Structures are given as structure tokens and as C-alpha cells.
Amino acid sequence: MTTLVYDGTFEGLxxxxxxxxxxxxxxxxxxxxxxxxxxxxxxVIQVITDEKRAGRVLQGLQEKLSAGGMQRLYAAHLAGMDxxxxxxxxxxxxxxxxxxxxxxxxxxxxxxxxxEIIRMVRREKxxxxxxxxxxxxxDGIFYAAIEPDFNVLPLVxxxxxNRYADQKWIIYDMRRNYGLYYDLHHIEYITLDFATSRxxxxxxxxxxxxxxxxxxxxxxxxxVNIPARKNTKLHMRHVPKRYWKFLTEKI
Amino acid sequence: MIEERIIEKLNILADAxxxxxxxxxxxxxxxxxxxxxxNASNGICHTYTEDGRCVSLLKILLTNHCIxxxxxxxxxxxxxxxxxxxxxxxxxxxxxxxxxxxxxEGLFLSSGIFKDADFTMERxxxxxxxxxxEHKFNGYIHLKSIPGASDELMREAxxxxxRLSVNLEIPTEAGLxxxxxxxxxxxxxxxxxxxxxxIILRKEEKALFKKAPIFAPAGQSTxxxxxxxxxxxxxxxxxxxxxxxxxxxxxxxYSGYVPVLSDKRxxxxxxxxxxxxxxxxxxxxxxxxxxxxKVNEIVNDTNPHLDLDIDxxxxxxxxxxxxxxxxxxxxxxxxxxxxPGIGLQSAHKIVSARQFGKLNWDQLKKIGVALNRAKxxxxxxxxxxxxxxxxxxxxxxxxxxxxxxxxxxxATTQLNLF
Numbered sequence: 298m299t300t301l302v303y304d305g306t307f308e309g310l311x312x313x314x315x316x317x318x319x320x321x322x323x324x325x326x327x328x329x330x331x332x333x334x335x336x337x338x339x340x341v342i343q344v345i346t347d348e349k350r351a352g353r354v355l356q357g358l359q360e361k362l363s364a365g366g367m368q369r370l371y372a373a374h375l376a377g378m379d380x381x382x383x384x385x386x387x388x389x390x391x392x393x394x395x396x397x398x399x400x401x402x403x404x405x406x407x408x409x410x411x412x413e414i415i416r417m418v419r420r421e422k423x424x425x426x427x428x429x430x431x432x433x434x435x436d437g438i439f440y441a442a443i444e445p446d447f448n449v450l451p452l453v454x455x456x457x458x459n460r461y462a463d464q465k466w467i468i469y470d471m472r473r474n475y476g477l478y479y480d481l482h483h484i485e486y487i488t489l490d491f492a493t494s495r496x497x498x499x500x501x502x503x504x505x506x507x508x509x510x511x512x513x514x515x516x517x518x519x520x521v522n523i524p525a526r527k528n529t530k531l532h533m534r535h536v537p538k539r540y541w542k543f544l545t546e547k548i
Numbered sequence: 549m550i551e552e553r554i555i556e557k558l559n560i561l562a563d564a565x566x567x568x569x570x571x572x573x574x575x576x577x578x579x580x581x582x583x584x585x586x587n588a589s590n591g592i593c594h595t596y597t598e599d600g601r602c603v604s605l606l607k608i609l610l611t612n613h614c615i616x617x618x619x620x621x622x623x624x625x626x627x628x629x630x631x632x633x634x635x636x637x638x639x640x641x642x643x644x645x646x647x648x649x650x651x652x653e654g655l656f657l658s659s660g661i662f663k664d665a666d667f668t669m670e671r672x673x674x675x676x677x678x679x680x681x682e683h684k685f686n687g688y689i690h691l692k693s694i695p696g697a698s699d700e701l702m703r704e705a706x707x708x709x710x711r712l713s714v715n716l717e718i719p720t721e722a723g724l725x726x727x728x729x730x731x732x733x734x735x736x737x738x739x740x741x742x743x744x745x746x747i748i749l750r751k752e753e754k755a756l757f758k759k760a761p762i763f764a765p766a767g768q769s770t771x772x773x774x775x776x777x778x779x780x781x782x783x784x785x786x787x788x789x790x791x792x793x794x795x796x797x798x799x800x801x802y803s804g805y806v807p808v809l810s811d812k813r814x815x816x817x818x819x820x821x822x823x824x825x826x827x828x829x830x831x832x833x834x835x836x837x838x839x840x841x842k843v844n845e846i847v848n849d850t851n852p853h854l855d856l857d858i859d860x861x862x863x864x865x866x867x868x869x870x871x872x873x874x875x876x877x878x879x880x881x882x883x884x885x886x887x888p889g890i891g892l893q894s895a896h897k898i899v900s901a902r903q904f905g906k907l908n909w910d911q912l913k914k915i916g917v918a919l920n921r922a923k924x925x926x927x928x929x930x931x932x933x934x935x936x937x938x939x940x941x942x943x944x945x946x947x948x949x950x951x952x953x954x955x956x957x958x959a960t961t962q963l964n965l966f
Contacts, residue, residue: 401900404911427592431649462583510645520562522597525806531600
């Protein structure tokens with residue numbers, strides 16, 4: 298068993314694949330970040346991300362996978378799920394070891410797992426498109442804070458840019474501490490310093506009518522409920538509790 | 549003061565609109581091409597009510613004043629309730645501000661009939677027109693087509709709205725006569741026919757001239773109340789089928805009757821909502837639209853009602869055991885779709901995956917097949933399969949004993965009027 302430690306980037310992961318083939322490794326473990334464990338008798342390789350090597354692996358993958366298949370692989374890695382890198386490595390190896398395109402070979406455990414990861418990522422992305430609640434600030438910017446389970450912020454930018462083309466907005470991932478800012482033309486990645494201000498909690502910075510519309514929305518949410526059909530289980534399944542703290546109607 | 553009044557109005561007019569179950573905001577392809585506000589392309593449920601229904605649109609009545617006195621409707625003229633009416637501008641402001649905060653996908657605007665059909669329809673159209681032209685709003689708009697409104701207004705409505713709908717309300721003409729004697733089924737069907745032809749016409753035009761305006765791109769839908777009148781499921785589903793086939797409807801919604809009014813023609817006030825029946829009707833509807841089932845395979849004169857304890861596909865399979873077992877590695881997609889416990893996604897995955905090698909139980913399970921139901925109806929790449937010669941009753945008992953019905957807790961006997 299050999300452990301490969303890499304920097305967590307997609308290029309880094311592809312460099313790991315290169316190492317595996319070059320050193321003809323059979324059983325590997327993959328770990329992100331620094332190597333901390335002091336266990337004896339373990340073989341550890343610190344993989345330094347190498348653009349050339351990553352590029353060769355990428356090119357090889359592009360020959361074997363469709364454009365959509367490449368995107369899914371990239372999105373699955375971007376999501377940053379714990380302990381899934383080894384499945385992604387397994388998937389890539391299976392792709393290289395097969396003669397034909399195996400994207401739809403759902404009988405294979407790696408292909409199936411990738412499909413599952415993508416389903417989870419898509420669901421989280423879709424939930425963000427649904428559950429993001431903007432609040433209008435005095436400078437006219439619409440601000441929303443989120444804490445998605447997976448790193449899906451880069452995937453939702455396009456949706457919000459198309460939809461809110463005529464308003465400035467910020468969507469901020471509190472957990473991963475970065476956000477998207479749309480200035481009516483482009484989307485930029487930003488980080489905010491919350492030591493001096495907490496924009497998710499500064500009521501004084503809202504526009505005057507923000508309170509009115511939040512109030513109207515909360516009232517609307519109550520009014521459309523039909524008590525005779527109460528079904529808490531179904532409600533909780535659709536809107537899990539961890540999302541409530543950012544939902545205007547549930548606060 | 550103004551703020552309180554507008555909150556009160558919203559409460560009244562949202563409360564009155566909530567029995568309309570349609571909430572879909574998909575099926576349109578309106579893009580944000582003018583750098584305006586919004587698009588209508590992908591159907592998003594922004595939140596869910598405590599009864600578990602999706603909230604996608606701002607669903608309100610323009611007013612709950614109404615000249616009609618339909619027994620099943622909370623807004624009927626003889627009901628002693630608070631009445632309110634929005635101005636066109638108020639609806640526009642709330643829609644825009646809700647939309648900008650990502651609360652909603654768009655507007656679902658219905659109305660009680662005040663004065664007459666044209667007067668009412670004209671107001672609805674004015675809201676849509678203002679949103680589209682003055683505010684460059686490209687979000688989803690669903691308008692009710694008011695029965696009896698002029699063709700000219702309907703045509704205008706189609707130019708601004710994504711979807712139009714007329715509610716049939718009661719599945720049969722006789723039922724409608726009983727509960728809404730002032731209403732006429734012909735008046736309801738007439739605008740549906742008009743819109744159907746108009747939609748076809750405009751589509752052809754659009755194919756020829758790219759610049760031609762889009763017309764009600766998300767089509768038409770309708771709603772039927774079930775459980776208010778004594779129709780059987782055959783009657784309900786045949787009506788639905790008729791409208792899918794002849795009027796190109798995108799959706800038929802089934803709304804389990806919620807007893808809100810005391811009337812001797814209606815189920816008593818304490819009767820529970822027929823939620824299980826409603827769910828079974830939707831399952832049957834899906835079988836007709838996506839699984840290739842014909843309506844008389846699901847219900848017919850010998851089986852006029854859907855089983856409440858098992859889903860309609862399992863029900864069909866048990867009546868047609870001679871079709872099974874089928875070999876999952878060989879059967880056509882159409883046949884795989886008929887196996888209980890296999891949904892659309894699993895069926896397609898099976899057909900893709902088996903090109904790479906024969907599938908066994910373990911793989912089928914991982915793909916997402918509900919084996920506790922499917923195992924009685926299929927064979928796969930395994931020597932283990934159901935060898936006993938089980939009867940339909942046996943299979944049903946086995947399956948029921950292993951499953952925890954989501955309805956067991958609130959299962960109630962169905963309404964029996966006569």
C-alpha cells in the first residue's frame with residue numbers, strides 16, 4: 298500500500314494518476330494537503346503538481362471520454378467530498394484500462410459511484426438555486442449567504458448571472474469563505490473580511506423596503522399552507538433543517 | 549398602515565388561491581435576452597409548505613370577489629368571508645420584488661369573476677403585459693383563462709404568459725351541474741380548444757419565421773377536484789386521457805377535495821382529504837404519460853377504482869402475471885418499464901449498462917431497482933430467482949408485509965357518498 302499526498306487540485310489528482318502508472322503502483326491511498334501521520338512502515342509519496350504530466354493524463358482522458366463525461370469528472374472532484382478521491386482514481390484507471398467508452402457501464406462500481414456523486418452534487422447545486430435568499434443592501438447589491446454541503450458555488454454562477462442580469466449580487470459561501478460577485482458584466486471571485494462586519498446580520502445596511510418584502514414573503518408562506526394536509530415528514534425531506542437558517546420564511 | 553393593508557390582502561388572496569394545486573414552472577424556454585430580469589426555463593421549487601407541497605410561484609387571486617356560487621369553492625358569492633382585491637401595480641411590485649430575492653420562479657395569477665369574463669380577463673392580461681413590457685420581466689407567468697372571455701383577450705394572454713389553464717374542476721358534466729349550476733362545461737372547453745389551435749398555429753409560424761413571438765410556450769394545463777363528487781377513477785382517468793389526447797394538455801392536476809364548506813351536496817366538513825387516492829391518480833397519470841400504459845390497462849369497468857394499498861403498476865402486474873418473469877438482460881425497454889420497482893431512470897440505466905455485460909441482483913440493487921417488489925417479476929444473471937409458482941394474492945401479501953407504506957399512518961377509508 299502506497300499513500301499519495303497531493304495539493305487537492307484537479308491537476309494534482311491527474312499528476313497522481315501519472316505517478317501511479319509510471320511507478321506501476323497497484324494499491325494506493327490518496328490524501329489531500331500535508332502529510333501528517335507518523336505511522337511507520339508506510340510508503341508515502343508527496344506528489345508535486347506538474348502541469349505537463351497532468352496535461353498528458355488530461356489529453357488521454359479526453360480521447361476516452363465525451364465532453365460531458367470530462368465535465369462530470371471535474372465536477373465530482375471540485376465538490377470536495379471526503380474520501381472520494383480514491384474512487385475517482387479508480388474511475389480514471391478503469392477508463393484507461395478499457396478499450397471502449399465506459400461512461401454508461403453502470404454495472405461497474407466506479408462508474409456507478411461517479412454517477413452517485415454527480416447526483417449528489419447536482420442536487421446540492423439545484424438546492425442552492427432554490428434556497429438562496431437575497432437581501433437588498435443600501436448600495437443596491439443583493440446579498441446571499443450559503444453553507445452548501447459540497448463546493449458547488451462555482452457551478453451556480455452561470456444560473457444566477459443569466460437570471461439576474463440587471464442586478465448586482467453577491468453569493469457567499471460561509472463555510473469555505475469565498476464568494477461570487479456579479480457587477481452587471483462579469484462574475485468575480487471574492488473573499489470578505491468578517492472580522493469587521495457580518496453582512497448576513499447587519500440589518501442597518503438593508504434598504505428600507507427589505508423588511509416589508511421579507512414580511513410579505515413570510516406571510517405568503519403561511520397563507521399557502523393547507524393545515525388539513527399537514528405532512529411534516531415530507532416537508533422535512535424537501536427542506537432539510539440544515540438549510541433553514543438561511544431561509545427567510547423559516548427564520 | 550399601507551403595509552398592514554397589503555399584508556392583509558396578500559393573506560386573503562393567497563389563502564383563496566392555494567386550492568389550485570398547479571405549481572409547475574417548467575416547460576417554458578423563455579430566455580433573458582434583453583438583459584432584463586429573469587428567465588423561465590428550469591422549474592425550481594423554492595420552498596415547500598408544511599403540507600409538503602412545492603412553492604414555485606407567487607400564486608394569488610387578483611380578487612376573491614366573485615359573481616358565481618360554486619359549492620366547492622371558498623370564494624363562492626354566498627360564503628361569508630373577507631374580500632379583497634389587488635391593484636395591477638401591487639401585483640407587479642410584489643412579483644418583481646419576490647423574484648429579485650429568489651423567492652419565486654414567477655407569477656400564477658387567477659381571479660374570482662367580477663362583473664364579467666372579459667372584464668376579469670382584461671385585468672389579468674394587463675398585469676402580464678406590464679411585467680413583460682415595462683419591467684422586462686422574463687420569469688414564468690401562468691394565467692388562468694377565464695371561461696367566456698373573448699378570443700382577442702385570450703390571444704393577447706398567450707403572447708405574455710408561459711402557461712394558460714382552465715380548470716375543469718369536476719371530472720364529469722353531471723358533477724359540475726350538481727355543484728356549480730351556473731357554470732357550463734362548454735364554456736370551459738371552448739377556450740381550451742381555441743388555445744390549442746392557436747398554439748399549434750404559432751408554433752408553425754415560429755418554425756418559418758424565427759422572429760415570430762412565442763405563444764404560451766409552456767402550453768395548457770387543467771385541474772380536477774376528486775372526492776367532492778362520486779366519480780370513479782375510470783371516469784377521472786378517462787377524462788384526463790381525453791384532454792391529454794385531444795387538447796395537447798401538458799398536465800392534468802388532481803386535487804383531493806379539502807372540505808372547507810358545509811353544503812349538503814358535499815362531503816361533510818370533518819371528512820379527511822383523500823390524499824392516498826390523489827397520490828394513486830398521479831401515479832396512474834405518470835404511467836399513462838411516461839411508461840406507455842393505456843388508460844384501460846390501469847382501470848376499466850371490471851376494476852373501476854385504483855387499489856389504495858398498492859401502486860397502479862404493481863396492481864396491473866398482478867392482474868397480468870402471464871407477462872412475467874422477464875429477463876432483464878434481454879427484454880425491451882418498454883417491457884422493463886412495466887416491472888414494479890423499476891422507474892424511468894433505472895430502466896434506462898439497465899439498458900445502457902447491459903451492453904457492457906450481463907447484470908446480476910447486486911448490480912440491479914445498486915442501480916436503484918426496488919428489489920423487494922421487482923424480484924417476483926424478473927430474472928437476471930443469477931441462478932437465484934423466484935421459482936415458486938406464486939399467486940397474485942401471495943405476491944401482494946409478501947410485498948405488503950415487507951414494506952412500510954408512507955400512508956399507513958393517515959390511511960383512512962375513502963369517501964362513500966351513496
